[in-house]
Amino acid sequence: MSTSPQDAAAALAERTGVARHDVAVVLGSGWGPAADGIGEATAEVPVAELPGFTPLGAPDHRGTARSVPVGDAHALVLLGRTHLYEGHGVAQAVHAVRTACAAGARTVILTNAAGGIDPSYAVGQPVLISDHLNLTGRSPLVGPEFVDLTDAYDPGLRAAARDLDPGLVEGVYAGLPGPHFETPAEIRMLRTLGADLVGMSTVLETIAARALGARVAGIALVSNPAAGTTDEAIDHLAVLDAVHAAAERTGALLRGLVTAALA
Ligand code: R1P
DSSP, X not given: OOOOHHHHHHHHHHHHTOSOOOEEEEEOTTOGGGHHHHOOOSEEEEGGGSTTOXXXXXXXXXXXXXXXXXXXXXXXXXXXXXXGGGSSOHHHHTHHHHXXXXXXXXXXXXXXXXEEOSTTOOTTXXXXXXXXXXXXXXXXXXXXXXXXXXXXXXXXXXXXXXXXXXXXXXXXXXXXXXXXXXXXXXXXXXXXXXXXXXXXXXXXXXXXXXHTTOEEEEXXXXXXXXXXXXXXXXXXXXXXXXXHHTHHHHHHHHHHHHHXXXX
Protein backbone atom coordinates (compact mmCIF):
# COMPACT_ATOMS: atom_id res chain seq x y z
CA MET A 1 0.00 0.00 0.00
CA SER A 2 1.26 3.50 -0.83
CA THR A 3 2.18 5.71 2.07
CA SER A 4 2.71 9.03 0.30
CA PRO A 5 1.16 12.30 1.58
CA GLN A 6 -0.50 12.66 -1.84
CA ASP A 7 -2.29 9.33 -1.39
CA ALA A 8 -3.24 10.27 2.16
CA ALA A 9 -4.68 13.57 0.85
CA ALA A 10 -6.67 11.73 -1.83
CA ALA A 11 -8.08 9.35 0.80
CA LEU A 12 -8.89 12.30 3.04
CA ALA A 13 -10.80 14.00 0.22
CA GLU A 14 -12.75 10.81 -0.38
CA ARG A 15 -13.51 10.19 3.30
CA THR A 16 -14.51 13.79 4.08
CA GLY A 17 -16.20 14.60 0.77
CA VAL A 18 -14.10 17.79 0.65
CA ALA A 19 -11.79 18.09 -2.37
CA ARG A 20 -9.58 20.82 -0.93
CA HIS A 21 -8.67 21.90 2.61
CA ASP A 22 -7.32 25.45 2.51
CA VAL A 23 -5.84 25.70 5.99
CA ALA A 24 -4.67 23.12 8.53
CA VAL A 25 -4.54 23.23 12.31
CA VAL A 26 -2.47 20.71 14.29
CA LEU A 27 -3.61 20.37 17.89
CA GLY A 28 -1.02 19.45 20.49
CA SER A 29 -1.26 17.99 23.99
CA GLY A 30 -4.45 19.09 25.73
CA TRP A 31 -5.61 21.23 22.80
CA GLY A 32 -8.50 18.90 21.82
CA PRO A 33 -11.27 20.95 23.52
CA ALA A 34 -10.11 24.07 21.63
CA ALA A 35 -11.05 22.32 18.37
CA ASP A 36 -14.73 23.03 18.98
CA GLY A 37 -13.98 26.77 18.88
CA ILE A 38 -12.89 26.51 15.26
CA GLY A 39 -16.28 25.28 14.11
CA GLU A 40 -18.53 22.29 13.64
CA ALA A 41 -17.02 19.38 11.75
CA THR A 42 -18.81 17.82 8.80
CA ALA A 43 -16.57 14.73 8.96
CA GLU A 44 -14.05 13.19 11.36
CA VAL A 45 -11.68 10.46 10.17
CA PRO A 46 -9.26 8.38 12.31
CA VAL A 47 -5.88 9.24 10.80
CA ALA A 48 -4.64 5.66 11.24
CA GLU A 49 -7.11 4.75 8.46
CA LEU A 50 -5.32 7.08 6.01
CA PRO A 51 -2.24 5.98 3.98
CA GLY A 52 1.07 6.38 5.78
CA PHE A 53 -0.29 7.24 9.24
CA THR A 54 0.32 5.15 12.37
CA PRO A 55 -1.88 5.27 15.50
CA LEU A 56 -0.78 8.19 17.68
CA GLY A 57 1.09 7.23 20.85
CA ALA A 58 1.01 10.30 23.10
CA PRO A 59 -1.72 10.52 25.76
CA ASP A 60 -4.64 12.82 24.86
CA HIS A 61 -3.73 12.88 21.14
CA ARG A 62 -7.01 11.58 19.74
CA GLY A 63 -5.68 10.78 16.29
CA THR A 64 -8.46 12.10 14.09
CA ALA A 65 -8.72 14.58 11.23
CA ARG A 66 -11.77 16.83 11.15
CA SER A 67 -13.09 18.73 8.17
CA VAL A 68 -14.52 22.05 9.33
CA PRO A 69 -16.24 24.50 6.96
CA VAL A 70 -15.20 28.12 7.54
CA GLY A 71 -17.08 30.50 5.25
CA ASP A 72 -16.65 29.17 1.72
CA ALA A 73 -13.43 27.36 2.64
CA HIS A 74 -12.51 24.29 4.67
CA ALA A 75 -10.13 23.81 7.56
CA LEU A 76 -8.45 20.50 8.27
CA VAL A 77 -8.16 20.09 12.03
CA LEU A 78 -5.77 17.37 13.15
CA LEU A 79 -6.44 16.29 16.72
CA GLY A 80 -3.03 15.13 17.85
CA ARG A 81 0.34 14.54 16.22
CA THR A 82 3.11 11.99 15.91
CA HIS A 83 6.20 12.94 17.94
CA LEU A 84 9.76 12.00 17.09
CA TYR A 85 10.04 10.13 20.41
CA GLU A 86 7.32 7.69 19.32
CA GLY A 87 10.07 6.03 17.31
CA HIS A 88 8.55 6.03 13.82
CA GLY A 89 11.15 8.39 12.33
CA VAL A 90 11.27 11.95 11.07
CA ALA A 91 9.16 11.41 7.95
CA GLN A 92 6.37 10.03 10.11
CA ALA A 93 6.56 13.03 12.46
CA VAL A 94 5.83 15.37 9.52
CA HIS A 95 3.51 13.12 7.51
CA ALA A 96 0.35 14.88 8.75
CA VAL A 97 1.66 18.31 7.80
CA ARG A 98 2.75 17.06 4.38
CA THR A 99 -0.66 15.44 3.92
CA ALA A 100 -2.35 18.74 4.84
CA CYS A 101 -0.24 20.58 2.25
CA ALA A 102 -1.03 17.92 -0.36
CA ALA A 103 -4.71 18.41 0.52
CA GLY A 104 -4.40 22.08 -0.44
CA ALA A 105 -3.43 23.84 2.80
CA ARG A 106 -1.40 27.00 2.17
CA THR A 107 -1.40 27.86 5.87
CA VAL A 108 -0.51 25.51 8.72
CA ILE A 109 -1.25 26.51 12.30
CA LEU A 110 0.75 24.45 14.79
CA THR A 111 -0.12 24.30 18.47
CA ASN A 112 1.58 22.65 21.41
CA ALA A 113 1.90 22.43 25.16
CA ALA A 114 5.24 23.83 26.27
CA GLY A 115 7.29 24.41 29.37
CA GLY A 116 7.71 28.09 30.21
CA ILE A 117 11.37 29.12 30.44
CA ASP A 118 10.71 32.88 30.50
CA PRO A 119 9.91 33.53 34.19
CA SER A 120 7.27 36.11 33.26
CA TYR A 121 5.07 33.42 31.68
CA ALA A 122 2.10 32.09 33.66
CA VAL A 123 0.74 28.57 33.39
CA GLY A 124 -2.28 28.64 31.07
CA GLN A 125 -0.94 31.49 28.96
CA PRO A 126 -0.82 31.15 25.15
CA VAL A 127 2.40 32.40 23.58
CA LEU A 128 2.85 33.13 19.89
CA ILE A 129 5.93 31.40 18.54
CA SER A 130 8.20 33.98 16.90
CA ASP A 131 11.07 31.62 16.01
CA HIS A 132 12.49 28.27 17.03
CA LEU A 133 15.63 26.39 17.97
CA ASN A 134 15.59 22.97 16.31
CA LEU A 135 17.52 20.92 18.87
CA THR A 136 16.30 17.54 17.66
CA GLY A 137 19.47 17.08 15.64
CA ARG A 138 17.25 16.11 12.72
CA SER A 139 15.64 17.62 9.62
CA PRO A 140 12.67 16.30 7.66
CA LEU A 141 14.47 17.38 4.47
CA VAL A 142 16.88 15.14 2.62
CA GLY A 143 19.16 16.33 -0.18
CA PRO A 144 19.97 19.86 -1.29
CA GLU A 145 16.73 21.49 -0.19
CA PHE A 146 18.01 24.82 1.16
CA VAL A 147 14.87 26.30 2.66
CA ASP A 148 15.00 29.86 4.01
CA LEU A 149 13.72 29.85 7.60
CA THR A 150 14.23 33.57 8.25
CA ASP A 151 10.49 34.17 8.67
CA ALA A 152 9.55 30.59 9.47
CA TYR A 153 6.64 31.83 11.62
CA ASP A 154 4.80 34.14 9.26
CA PRO A 155 4.98 37.83 10.35
CA GLY A 156 1.56 38.60 8.82
CA LEU A 157 -0.14 35.77 10.69
CA ARG A 158 1.63 36.79 13.91
CA ALA A 159 0.34 40.35 13.49
CA ALA A 160 -3.16 38.98 12.86
CA ALA A 161 -2.96 36.87 16.03
CA ARG A 162 -1.85 39.87 18.10
CA ASP A 163 -4.76 41.89 16.70
CA LEU A 164 -7.15 39.12 17.69
CA ASP A 165 -5.71 38.72 21.19
CA PRO A 166 -3.81 41.87 22.23
CA GLY A 167 -2.60 40.11 25.38
CA LEU A 168 -0.52 37.67 23.33
CA VAL A 169 3.23 37.77 23.84
CA GLU A 170 5.80 36.16 21.54
CA GLY A 171 8.57 33.74 22.36
CA VAL A 172 11.21 31.44 20.92
CA TYR A 173 10.37 27.71 21.11
CA ALA A 174 13.11 25.14 21.61
CA GLY A 175 12.20 21.74 20.16
CA LEU A 176 13.95 18.78 21.80
CA PRO A 177 13.57 15.08 20.97
CA GLY A 178 12.18 14.03 24.40
CA PRO A 179 10.38 12.06 25.66
CA HIS A 180 11.97 12.84 29.03
CA PHE A 181 11.46 16.33 30.41
CA GLU A 182 14.54 18.53 30.60
CA THR A 183 16.92 18.87 33.54
CA PRO A 184 17.28 22.21 35.35
CA ALA A 185 20.80 22.52 33.87
CA GLU A 186 19.40 22.01 30.37
CA ILE A 187 16.77 24.67 31.00
CA ARG A 188 19.48 27.13 32.12
CA MET A 189 21.37 26.29 28.92
CA LEU A 190 18.25 26.81 26.78
CA ARG A 191 17.62 30.18 28.41
CA THR A 192 21.18 31.22 27.60
CA LEU A 193 20.59 30.13 24.00
CA GLY A 194 17.57 32.41 23.72
CA ALA A 195 14.69 29.98 24.27
CA ASP A 196 11.52 31.13 26.04
CA LEU A 197 9.56 27.87 25.65
CA VAL A 198 10.50 24.21 25.44
CA GLY A 199 8.74 21.15 24.06
CA MET A 200 9.07 18.04 21.92
CA SER A 201 7.28 18.90 18.70
CA THR A 202 6.53 21.63 16.14
CA VAL A 203 10.02 22.44 14.80
CA LEU A 204 10.20 19.58 12.27
CA GLU A 205 6.61 20.25 11.14
CA THR A 206 7.45 23.91 10.58
CA ILE A 207 10.45 23.02 8.44
CA ALA A 208 8.41 20.52 6.39
CA ALA A 209 5.57 23.02 5.86
CA ARG A 210 7.94 25.84 4.86
CA ALA A 211 9.69 23.53 2.41
CA LEU A 212 6.31 23.02 0.74
CA GLY A 213 5.70 26.77 0.59
CA ALA A 214 2.98 26.92 3.26
CA ARG A 215 2.80 29.78 5.75
CA VAL A 216 3.19 28.70 9.37
CA ALA A 217 1.81 30.09 12.61
CA GLY A 218 2.68 28.54 15.97
CA ILE A 219 0.94 28.89 19.32
CA ALA A 220 2.36 27.32 22.47
CA LEU A 221 0.27 27.02 25.62
CA VAL A 222 2.44 27.33 28.71
CA SER A 223 1.47 24.15 30.53
CA ASN A 224 4.09 24.16 33.30
CA PRO A 225 7.10 26.15 34.46
CA ALA A 226 10.23 24.56 32.96
CA ALA A 227 12.36 22.34 35.22
CA GLY A 228 14.20 24.13 37.97
CA THR A 229 12.42 27.46 37.50
CA THR A 230 10.08 26.60 40.40
CA ASP A 231 9.95 23.86 43.07
CA GLU A 232 7.13 22.10 41.20
CA ALA A 233 7.58 18.63 39.71
CA ILE A 234 6.54 18.25 36.05
CA ASP A 235 3.67 15.92 35.38
CA HIS A 236 2.04 15.24 32.01
CA LEU A 237 -1.48 15.08 33.53
CA ALA A 238 -1.03 18.56 34.98
CA VAL A 239 0.20 19.66 31.55
CA LEU A 240 -3.06 18.45 30.01
CA ASP A 241 -5.20 20.12 32.71
CA ALA A 242 -3.51 23.48 32.13
CA VAL A 243 -4.12 23.33 28.38
CA HIS A 244 -7.73 22.13 28.76
CA ALA A 245 -8.47 25.05 31.10
CA ALA A 246 -7.44 27.56 28.41
CA ALA A 247 -9.67 26.04 25.71
CA GLU A 248 -12.14 28.92 25.49
CA ARG A 249 -9.44 31.52 24.82
CA THR A 250 -7.37 29.29 22.55
CA GLY A 251 -10.41 28.05 20.60
CA ALA A 252 -11.48 31.63 19.84
CA LEU A 253 -7.91 32.50 18.86
CA LEU A 254 -7.72 29.53 16.49
CA ARG A 255 -11.03 30.40 14.88
CA GLY A 256 -9.86 33.98 14.37
CA LEU A 257 -6.52 32.91 13.00
CA VAL A 258 -8.08 30.42 10.58
CA THR A 259 -10.41 33.17 9.34
CA ALA A 260 -7.51 35.62 8.99
CA ALA A 261 -5.49 33.03 7.08
CA LEU A 262 -8.34 32.63 4.61
CA ALA A 263 -8.85 36.38 4.06
C1 R1P B 1 4.77 16.52 27.29
O1 R1P B 1 3.83 16.77 28.28
C2 R1P B 1 4.18 16.32 25.91
O2 R1P B 1 3.33 17.45 25.58
C3 R1P B 1 3.86 18.16 24.48
C4 R1P B 1 5.33 17.78 24.46
O3 R1P B 1 5.92 18.01 23.19
C5 R1P B 1 5.28 16.33 24.85
O4 R1P B 1 4.90 15.49 23.79
O5 R1P B 1 3.18 17.67 23.32
P1 R1P B 1 2.85 18.59 22.07
O6 R1P B 1 4.12 19.28 21.70
O7 R1P B 1 2.36 17.67 21.01
O8 R1P B 1 1.79 19.55 22.52
